[in-house]
Amino acid sequence: MIGSLKFDYKISTQSVWCKVIYIDKNAKNVENSVMKTIKPYLHKVNYYETDKMGITHHSNYIRFMEEARVDFLDQIGWSFIKLENEGMASPVMSVEGVYKKSTAFPDVIEIMVGIEKLSPAKLTFSYEFKSKGDVVFLGKSTHCFLDKNGRPVLIEKQYPDFFADLKEIYGA
Amino acid sequence: MIGSLKFDYKISTQSVWCKVIYIDKNAKNVENSVMKTIKPYLHKVNYYETDKMGITHHSNYIRFMEEARVDFLDQIGWSFIKLENEGMASPVMSVEGVYKKSTAFPDVIEIMVGIEKLSPAKLTFSYEFKSKGDVVFLGKSTHCFLDKNGRPVLIEKQYPDFFADLKEIYGA
Amino acid sequence: MIGSLKFDYKISTQSVWCKVIYIDKNAKNVENSVMKTIKPYLHKVNYYETDKMGITHHSNYIRFMEEARVDFLDQIGWSFIKLENEGMASPVMSVEGVYKKSTAFPDVIEIMVGIEKLSPAKLTFSYEFKSKGDVVFLGKSTHCFLDKNGRPVLIEKQYPDFFADLKEIYGA
Amino acid sequence: MIGSLKFDYKISTQSVWCKVIYIDKNAKNVENSVMKTIKPYLHKVNYYETDKMGITHHSNYIRFMEEARVDFLDQIGWSFIKLENEGMASPVMSVEGVYKKSTAFPDVIEIMVGIEKLSPAKLTFSYEFKSKGDVVFLGKSTHCFLDKNGRPVLIEKQYPDFFADLKEIYGA
Numbered sequence: 066m067i068g069s070l071k072f073d074y075k076i077s078t079q080s081v082w083c084k085v086i087y088i089d090k091n092a093k094n095v096e097n098s099v100m101k102t103i104k105p106y107l108h109k110v111n112y113y114e115t116d117k118m119g120i121t122h123h124s125n126y127i128r129f130m131e132e133a134r135v136d137f138l139d140q141i142g143w144s145f146i147k148l149e150n151e152g153m154a155s156p157v158m159s160v161e162g163v164y165k166k167s168t169a170f171p172d173v174i175e176i177m178v179g180i181e182k183l184s185p186a187k188l189t190f191s192y193e194f195k196s197k198g199d200v201v202f203l204g205k206s207t208h209c210f211l212d213k214n215g216r217p218v219l220i221e222k223q224y225p226d227f228f229a230d231l232k233e234i235y236g237a
Numbered sequence: 238m239i240g241s242l243k244f245d246y247k248i249s250t251q252s253v254w255c256k257v258i259y260i261d262k263n264a265k266n267v268e269n270s271v272m273k274t275i276k277p278y279l280h281k282v283n284y285y286e287t288d289k290m291g292i293t294h295h296s297n298y299i300r301f302m303e304e305a306r307v308d309f310l311d312q313i314g315w316s317f318i319k320l321e322n323e324g325m326a327s328p329v330m331s332v333e334g335v336y337k338k339s340t341a342f343p344d345v346i347e348i349m350v351g352i353e354k355l356s357p358a359k360l361t362f363s364y365e366f367k368s369k370g371d372v373v374f375l376g377k378s379t380h381c382f383l384d385k386n387g388r389p390v391l392i393e394k395q396y397p398d399f400f401a402d403l404k405e406i407y408g409a
Numbered sequence: 410m411i412g413s414l415k416f417d418y419k420i421s422t423q424s425v426w427c428k429v430i431y432i433d434k435n436a437k438n439v440e441n442s443v444m445k446t447i448k449p450y451l452h453k454v455n456y457y458e459t460d461k462m463g464i465t466h467h468s469n470y471i472r473f474m475e476e477a478r479v480d481f482l483d484q485i486g487w488s489f490i491k492l493e494n495e496g497m498a499s500p501v502m503s504v505e506g507v508y509k510k511s512t513a514f515p516d517v518i519e520i521m522v523g524i525e526k527l528s529p530a531k532l533t534f535s536y537e538f539k540s541k542g543d544v545v546f547l548g549k550s551t552h553c554f555l556d557k558n559g560r561p562v563l564i565e566k567q568y569p570d571f572f573a574d575l576k577e578i579y580g581a
Numbered sequence: 582m583i584g585s586l587k588f589d590y591k592i593s594t595q596s597v598w599c600k601v602i603y604i605d606k607n608a609k610n611v612e613n614s615v616m617k618t619i620k621p622y623l624h625k626v627n628y629y630e631t632d633k634m635g636i637t638h639h640s641n642y643i644r645f646m647e648e649a650r651v652d653f654l655d656q657i658g659w660s661f662i663k664l665e666n667e668g669m670a671s672p673v674m675s676v677e678g679v680y681k682k683s684t685a686f687p688d689v690i691e692i693m694v695g696i697e698k699l700s701p702a703k704l705t706f707s708y709e710f711k712s713k714g715d716v717v718f719l720g721k722s723t724h725c726f727l728d729k730n731g732r733p734v735l736i737e738k739q740y741p742d743f744f745a746d747l748k749e750i751y752g753a
Contacts, residue, residue, distance in 0.1 A: 113647055116289070117287035123500075124475070160504075162505070171660075283472070295673040295676065299643050326634060328634070333675070334675060334677070468629055513633070
């Protein structure tokens with residue numbers, strides 16, 4: 066499902082860095098042409114995020130996806146605040162997630178974000194959550210874009226710089 | 238702490254109703270002069286509100302206080318939406334709470350809201366949470382009032398009708 | 410996506426009731442053979458469930474799905490507490506949701522739950538959220554079943570009564 | 582209210598460190614006798630923690646207090662997990678908080694935790710939240726201690742090492 070992404074981790078003493086290698090639609094490996102170094106987002110599970118089963122409540126993963134998405138946009142130079150200052154809102158159109166293994170307090174979850182799909186009007190992020198070396202969750206979220214008046218816009222037209230940067234990462 | 242409120246419950250088949258009897262500042266019982274029938278707010282503890290101790294996470298009680306406050310204002314004819322339409326915002330200045338007994342999924346918590354203090358600029362609510370007949374939590378929250386421009390206002394001057402209704406309930 | 414469910418609403422003064430008509434896998438309408446009256450679950454959006462966009466934060470819908478699922482199981486006679494007393498845990502394997510229209514404080518969301526898929530080991534619920542007459546969200550969640558020792562079990566074998574009841578509702 | 586704590590910040594390029602200077606009950610400055618270097622806990626406000634007023638919802642501060650308390654106990658060598666492994670639970674008996682200034686997404690809140698009161702059976706933490714140089718919130722939480730069987734215990738007797746470390750920090 067998230068098969069269009071490959072993660073090549075390099076672990077240093079202080080932090081985990083990661084090369085994200087995007088594979089194009091036609092299954093040709095474009096490792097050389099598109100390569101970006103993006104730091105995974107780390108979320109330490111909080112006590113209040115657990116439930117009576119003793120594990121992280123599943124609803125919180127949707128929130129962690131948002132945290133990681135915010136961080137990802139920061140890293141590529143398009144923070145939420147910058148986007149909001151340009152008058153853009155970016156509501157969630159859909160989410161999905163597959164829970165592979167449970168996590169618990171105080172596990173650290175390492176989240177890699179990728180761009181799964183990009184069209185002139187919509188953007189789909191993919192998320193890979195790892196903890197203690199195991200994939201614990203795979204997620205996706207799709208977003209559209211609204212202007213100052215709450216009307217849907219084509220990012221390609223309305224925000225060409227943002228679209229160009231997304232496209233470069235997407236590797237299309 | 239919540240000694241200035243007395244609750245006189247009447248339980249019917251479908252719902253629990255309650256007379257709230259306010260006692261004035263000088264400790265004189267004013268039972269006859271001030272009497273209001275207000276329905277307690279019911280919150281059924283959700284699974285996602287529990288934590289790994291198996292009980293309702295303490296932070297949620299602050300949220301239940303807000304739910305009950307919203308419901309109380311609805312019942313006295315001053316819903317949040319009506320207040321917002323009049324341009325008013327009412328931020329929380331302080332909260333406090335004492336946890337008497339734990340609750341768990343799927344307990345029903347019955348919340349009585351009272352007016353603890355009322356001044357021209359500030360309003361303090363008191364909250365009594367009961368479950369299975371026991372008091373489980375006592376809380377308070379203090380609020381000020383802002384106008385459309387985010388400036389603090391005297392409710393007594395700016396919103397005299399709202400203040401008059403609060404004053405009547407408060408029994409001052 | 411939620412095409413295998415049909416909802417036939419009857420609205421009275423106090424509450425909304427609903428006949429859920431299940432359509433079988435082979436697309437034959439089995440309206441007459443399987444019919445159940447299940448009350449939709451109502452969630453009133455809380456102030457603390459909104460975000461700075463002024464709308465209900467999308468992550469909360471996953472929580473509302475759980476609230477509705479808990480209520481649905483209560484209605485069919487298999488409450489979470491009863492299931493837990495039988496030693497069963499039922500973790501979430503996957504969730505998905507499509508946001509059709511935003512909701513806001515203090516909207517009431519009416520949630521219909523149905524059984525989308527049922528196999529000896531897995532159960533998929535479907536959810537239809539309506540507010541002010543419009544569909545605002547469509548969701549699904551898939552669950553497996555664990556015994557007292559946290560081992561996956563076949564519900565069909567381990568909990569035959571529960572499975573039989575689900576099967577009857579599912580209409581297979 | 583939190584007058585018994587003084588914070589002496591040292592800001593380096595990467596992180597903010599802080600000397601916490603405790604002042605004893607009799608208002609004598611015991612700066613020289615008791616001094617501990619504890620790193621403030623940093624919480625970056627998440628989008629989902631905002632509400633429709635555009636600010637961080639007040640209930641979340643109670644959660645941030647827990648995050649900071651967990652981190653504080655980690656730093657002094659008594660993590661929640663270690664305490665739980667010793668069979669201890671530490672429920673919240675009371676909380677209180679005063680909101681001084683609002684915060685918003687994506688503000689970073691810097692939280693200093695101190696020990697406000699220590700008795701053989703109870704522990705009160707104090708919290709100072711700062712953002713952009715201003716104090717935004719002051720809080721307190723009081724905790725008791727339960728053993729494996731859920732019975733209240735005297736930490737001084739049951740967990741003498743933990744009590745001794747708290748006492749040293751408290752400076753009594």
